[in-house]
Amino acid sequence: xxxxxxxxxxxxxxxxxxxxxxxxxxxxxxxxxxxxxxxxxxxxxxxxxxxxxxxxxxxxxxxxxxxxxxxxxxxxxxxxxxxxxxxxxxxxxxxxxxxxxxxxxxxxxxxxxxxxxxxxxxxxxxxxxxxxxxxxxxxxxxxxxxxxxxxxxxxxxxxxxxxxxxxxxxxxxxxxxxxxxxxxxxxxxxxxxxxxxxxxxxxxxxxxxxxxxxxxxxxxxxxxxxxxxxxxxxxxxxxxxxxxxxxxxxxxxxxxxxxxxxxxxxxxxxxxxxxxxxxxxxxxxxxxxx
Amino acid sequence: xxxxxxxxxxxxxxxxxxxxxxxxxxxxxxxxxxxxxxxxxxxxxxxxxxxxxxxxxxxxxxxxxxxxxxxxxxxxxxxxxxxxxxxxxxxxxxxxxxxxxxxxxxxxxxxxxxxxxxxxxxxxxxxxxxxxxxxxxxxxxxxxxxxxxxxxxxxxxxxxxxxxxxxxxxxxxxxxxxxxxxxxxxxxxxxxxxxxxxxxxxxxxxxxxxxxxxxxxxxxxxxxxxxxxxxxxxxxxxxxxxxxxxxxxxxxxxxxxxxxxxxxxxxxxxxxxxxxxxxxxxxxxxxxxxxxxxxxxxxxxxxxxxxxxxxxxxxxxxxxxxxxxxxxxxxxxxxxxxxxxxxxxxxxxxxxxxxxxxxxxxxxxxxxxxxxxxxxxxxxxxxxxxxxxxxxxxxxxxxxxxxxxxxxxxxxxxxxxxxxxxxxxxxxxxxxxxxxxxxxxxxxxxxxxxxxxxxxxxxxxxxxxxxxxxxxxxxxxxxxxxxxxxxxxxxxxxxxxxxxxxxxxxxxxxxxxxxxxxxxxxxxxxxxxxxxxxxxxxxxxxxxxxxxxxxxxxxxxxxxxxxxxxxxxxxxxxxxxxxxxxxxxxxxxxxxxxxxxxxxxxxxxxxxxxxxxx
Ligand SMILES: Cc1cc2nc3c(=O)[nH]c(=O)nc-3n(C[C@H](O)[C@H](O)[C@H](O)COP(=O)(O)O)c2cc1C
Ligand code: SF4
Ligand code: SF4
Ligand code: SF4
Ligand code: FES
Ligand code: FES
Numbered sequence: 060x061x062x063x064x065x066x067x068x069x070x071x072x073x074x075x076x077x078x079x080x081x082x083x084x085x086x087x088x089x090x091x092x093x094x095x096x097x098x099x100x101x102x103x104x105x106x107x108x109x110x111x112x113x114x115x116x117x118x119x120x121x122x123x124x125x126x127x128x129x130x131x132x133x134x135x136x137x138x139x140x141x142x143x144x145x146x147x148x149x150x151x152x153x154x155x156x157x158x159x160x161x162x163x164x165x166x167x168x169x170x171x172x173x174x175x176x177x178x179x180x181x182x183x184x185x186x187x188x189x190x191x192x193x194x195x196x197x198x199x200x201x202x203x204x205x206x207x208x209x210x211x212x213x214x215x216x217x218x219x220x221x222x223x224x225x226x227x228x229x230x231x232x233x234x235x236x237x238x239x240x241x242x243x244x245x246x247x248x249x250x251x252x253x254x255x256x257x258x259x260x261x262x263x264x265x266x267x268x269x270x271x272x273x274x275x276x277x278x279x280x281x282x283x284x285x286x287x288x289x290x291x292x293x294x295x296x297x298x299x300x301x302x303x304x305x306x307x308x309x310x311x312x313x314x315x316x317x318x319x320x321x322x323x324x325x326x327x328x329x330x331x332x333x334x335x336x337x338x339x340x341x342x343x344x345x346x347x348x349x
Numbered sequence: 350x351x352x353x354x355x356x357x358x359x360x361x362x363x364x365x366x367x368x369x370x371x372x373x374x375x376x377x378x379x380x381x382x383x384x385x386x387x388x389x390x391x392x393x394x395x396x397x398x399x400x401x402x403x404x405x406x407x408x409x410x411x412x413x414x415x416x417x418x419x420x421x422x423x424x425x426x427x428x429x430x431x432x433x434x435x436x437x438x439x440x441x442x443x444x445x446x447x448x449x450x451x452x453x454x455x456x457x458x459x460x461x462x463x464x465x466x467x468x469x470x471x472x473x474x475x476x477x478x479x480x481x482x483x484x485x486x487x488x489x490x491x492x493x494x495x496x497x498x499x500x501x502x503x504x505x506x507x508x509x510x511x512x513x514x515x516x517x518x519x520x521x522x523x524x525x526x527x528x529x530x531x532x533x534x535x536x537x538x539x540x541x542x543x544x545x546x547x548x549x550x551x552x553x554x555x556x557x558x559x560x561x562x563x564x565x566x567x568x569x570x571x572x573x574x575x576x577x578x579x580x581x582x583x584x585x586x587x588x589x590x591x592x593x594x595x596x597x598x599x600x601x602x603x604x605x606x607x608x609x610x611x612x613x614x615x616x617x618x619x620x621x622x623x624x625x626x627x628x629x630x631x632x633x634x635x636x637x638x639x640x641x642x643x644x645x646x647x648x649x650x651x652x653x654x655x656x657x658x659x660x661x662x663x664x665x666x667x668x669x670x671x672x673x674x675x676x677x678x679x680x681x682x683x684x685x686x687x688x689x690x691x692x693x694x695x696x697x698x699x700x701x702x703x704x705x706x707x708x709x710x711x712x713x714x715x716x717x718x719x720x721x722x723x724x725x726x727x728x729x730x731x732x733x734x735x736x737x738x739x740x741x742x743x744x745x746x747x748x749x750x751x752x753x754x755x756x757x758x759x760x761x762x763x764x765x766x767x768x769x770x771x772x773x774x775x776x777x778x779x780x781x782x783x784x785x786x787x788x789x790x791x792x793x794x795x796x797x798x799x800x801x802x803x804x805x806x807x808x809x810x811x812x813x814x815x816x817x818x819x820x821x822x823x824x825x826x827x828x829x830x831x832x833x834x835x836x837x838x839x840x841x842x843x844x845x846x847x848x849x850x851x852x853x854x855x856x857x858x859x860x861x862x863x864x865x866x867x868x869x870x871x872x873x874x875x876x877x878x879x880x881x882x883x884x885x886x887x888x889x890x891x892x893x894x895x896x897x898x899x900x901x902x903x904x905x906x907x908x909x910x911x912x913x914x915x916x917x918x919x920x921x922x923x924x925x926x927x928x929x930x931x932x933x934x935x936x937x938x939x940x941x942x943x944x945x946x947x948x949x950x951x952x953x954x955x956x957x958x959x960x961x962x963x
């Protein structure tokens with residue numbers, strides 16, 4: 060494969076927590092923080108997607124700005140002075156975590172518990188009557204499950220399904236404000252929608268709201284155990300494109316399939332065969348019509 | 350993109366409504382009759398027409414009252430829009446329904462100015478007669494007729510949709526729901542009933558000192574001849590003499606500052622847009638006016654529509670735009686009709702179109718109707734709404750002057766800001782700037798509402814104090830308790846702070862804001878906690894839902910206020926403050942950033958909840 064030559068990008072110097080950091084022009088504050096070895100929490104940010112900067116858990120303080128800035132999307136500008144651990148930034152992160160964890164089931168969101176602890180967030184402070192997005196999981200096909208009681212409305216699935224990757228536009232945000240949810244048209248079952256079961260939405264979902272049916276069922280049965288799983292990356296054999304598949308195996312069964320995001324061609328995206336074809340191999344008979 | 354549809358078909362009526370807007374379908378793929386050609390060329394709709402999505406949704410909603418799945422699919426076929434996206438847009442707007450409902454829906458204002466003047470009773474009366482809210486009636490945020498609070502608006506779908514505006518609404522008698530007969534139609538506002546309020550809305554009408562309101566209630570708003578006879582189009586002629594750069598210089602020197610709430614210098618915005626190489630440039634007039642307590646833009650548009658047409662033409666000329674969009678809130682049927690009429694008349698008379706006044710300048714105006722979403726007044730949300738997307742704000746940078754509507758350089762201005770350009774050009778920058786104070790030049794429109802003797806729209810030179818204005822409006826009806834300045838996104842001041850100068854700098858120094866010019870007066874008959882609750886409810890309802898601090902924060906704010914109205918608790922006050930700070934600091938746009946302002950000022954300045962807090 061040939062890599063197109065691009066002129067080297069100019070470097071921009073900014074200050075992060077008092078330390079000078081140089082990053083290529085066009086990089087974000089988050090990139091600069093990573094370069095400086097800072098660990099900023101992120102939820103709606105996706106390494107393969109255009110930042111939507113919706114969750115605001117990554118906010119940092121930029122000197123001279125009236126409001127805090129989302130690190131994941133704000134570009135580093137020469138001379139910027141960024142504070143990642145200021146009282147204001149930490150306060151907003153704490154409250155954002157409280158707001159999310161009090162309204163959404165974050166039990167399967169990686170690192171959520173760690174951050175809640177780190178920022179001293181107390182999601183219970185809003186009392187037992189605090190409104191939540193709790194609702195029954197949508198199980199309308201054999202391949203993956205949509206449990207929107209775990210959805211933080213990060214828009215990543217919508218972007219992956221729409222113009223950023225899949226171009227299927229099967230799902231979008233419907234409603235407004237706290238009542239907004241991810242939905243097909245008229246909340247039709249997925250089997251009636253434009254979904255092609257590429258599972259690219261599942262790939263990017265940061266909370267486990269979207270999960271393989273295998274994972275959903277095993278969690279329900281109490282048999283899901285990530286510690287016992289192995290991951291093996293291979294090349295998909297269904298067609299000639301040669302996508303990378305990472306097979307997650309527990310007790311000799313493939314329980315889910317992901318794809319490396321750093322693959323320069325596919326960026327973690329697959330089609331139904333690579334993503335869900337293992338089910339045909341494993342459980343003859345259980346098939347999905349879609 | 351591969352569009353997939355379910356089997357729902359539109360009814361003949363739905364199809365006719367869409368076709369009336371978009372023309373007859375050309376191919377079977379768009380839902381027309383299939384021909385052999387269609388099988389050979391699997392053509393998607395030829396041009397990008399996504400921006401017709403909201404007008405098409407309106408067309409069906411106006412005709413039938415709601416949007417069925419068949420209608421939505423048909424619109425999608427015609428425009429090449431995925432159904433999930435169209436559904437996502439349709440469910441964003443509160444005036445559109447994707448559930449069946451009767452053709453006539455009564456929108457009862459339960460917002461601030463109306464609440465101060467008996468909206469609760471109106472609501473109870475309506476409920477007693479029409480049953481629970483949801484289908485035939487619904488509670489509404491501010492309808493922009495606060496000077497005649499309590500207010501309501503009935504929208505009737507049909508081939509000729511109609512609207513009835515109710516001021517001083519009283520539904521205690523069932524006959525008040527009766528139809529108003531179409532014979533009472535007035536020619537330039539077809540289909541809009543209810544008392545014509547515009548003169549009554551301006552207690553100063555006819556006063557020779559008025560500048561922005563000088564024609565309102567005095568000159569026939571339908572007549573272009575009367576407009577020209579009273580000085581109309583002198584400013585545009587002057588603009589052509591000065592040239593685009595000269596106009597911008599005048600606006601800069603006049604010190605004009607935006608009246609939409611953000612108080613940004615207009616000349617600088619114009620200059621920055623004019624300078625952009627990327628073409629075309631667009632002008633957007635922000636007439637979404639949905640800040641509770643605000644009705645100034647409505648009065649200007651209903652009472653002097655040609656002034657806005659002329660002002661937009663001047664703005665387009667100065668900033669290099671050939672097209673201006675007038676984005677007007679869906680709850681303003683009369684202003685919409687008046688402007689449709691004014692634009693058509695101006696076009697017919699060569700004052701819009703290819704060669705305006707023979708000067709070789711081409712400019713035209715397109716009206717776009719909002720559909721019930723306060724957030725669409727935010728200057729980037731308005732772009733998404735016009736383009737056919739959900740009215741969610743975009744992140745800035747990039748700023749509108751670089752990448753705005755359709756990704757092009759765009760200047761967004763409020764109605765009142767734009768009409769100020771006329772006196773600037775008529776009198777010259779120096780004379781204009783001689784009125785007012787150093788930081789706030791010219792005159793200002795104030796929307797006075799609430800428990801006050803003479804509510805209405807007032808115009809005063811900058812520098813007048815709150816006390817001056819209230820005196821003009823006859824004072825509070827009872828003992829003055831507080832004034833909400835700037836609307837729901839503004840701040841309260843106490844009844845003893847009447848010497849605050851009503852200028853940008855004066856209100857800022859007092860820790861308040863002019864905002865959109867709301868002066869909502871509360872006397873001692875108004876209970877503050879329920880009033881605060883209504884503010885919180887407004888923000889919760891109107892949050893677009895994009896960012897967490899606002900989407901969830903506004904819910905938590907409302908919940909805490911609910912608890913506080915029942916039982917004072919220090920913990921809930923801390924909670925409000927902490928959530929409020931995060932909303933202010935970490936929200937994407939001004940809605941979330943200001944959602945706690947008024948509540949904060951009520952606690953800190955008025956001492957609400959202070960007494961018994963433990
Ligand atoms: C939530 C929100 C709602 C707004 N609504 C309006 C509105 O209805 N009308 C308006 O002119 N400006 C509104 N604004 C302000 C606009 O974003 C923008 O500043 C203004 O239209 C610019 O025009 P101006 O410079 O002439 O004031 C709103 C801002 C926010 C954050
Ligand atoms: S599986 Fe693929 S097509 Fe289906 S909703 Fe997810 S991203 Fe869209
Ligand atoms: S389902 Fe997952 S990816 Fe989609 S918005 Fe919710 S949390 Fe984000
Ligand atoms: S602050 Fe509120 S209205 Fe603004 S983008 Fe965020 S959720 Fe939407
Ligand atoms: S990760 Fe930056 S806003 Fe969500
Ligand atoms: S019309 Fe009711 S508050 Fe404005």
